[in-house]
Amino acid sequence: MARILTEFYCATTGGGCGGYFKVFLRTNMFGNYTIQCPNPKCEHHHFRYVKEGVVTDDRHNVRGGQAEIIVGLKSTFNDTPMHDDPDYRRSKLAVLQADFLMMRNNNNN
Numbered sequence: 001m002a003r004i005l006t007e008f009y010c011a012t013t014g015g016g017c018g019g020y021f022k023v024f025l026r027t028n029m030f031g032n033y034t035i036q037c038p039n040p041k042c043e044h045h046h047f048r049y050v051k052e053g054v055v056t057d058d059r060h061n062v063r064g065g066q067a068e069i070i071v072g073l074k075s076t077f078n079d080t081p082m083h084d085d086p087d088y089r090r091s092k093l094a095v096l097q098a099d100f101l102m103m104r105n106n107n108n109n
Helices: 086-108
Strands: 004-009 021-024 030-036 047-052 067-071
Touching: 021 067
Parallel strands: 030 067
Antiparallel strands: 004 021, 030 047
């Protein structure tokens, strides 16, 4: 049975800590699952519906049954995403470029 490493973002808008973490999901997982943030200061619950080991956009639902709680891997908790997302890298680069230009303009004045 294969496992899929899935990254979660613990959104501050939902009451979370703003960190990123990963969990292993099995390909035979179907139904409601509660993914718990591994940050001991947070432990926010993410209510998700999983189908074939893939997290869907759905939250818990009636047809999914009782939810199993899965705690994220503490060793993967981080303030920045671990995934290789070009949009994330572009936005970080844009911030760095803007900071550099601001510093250069301040030094020229």
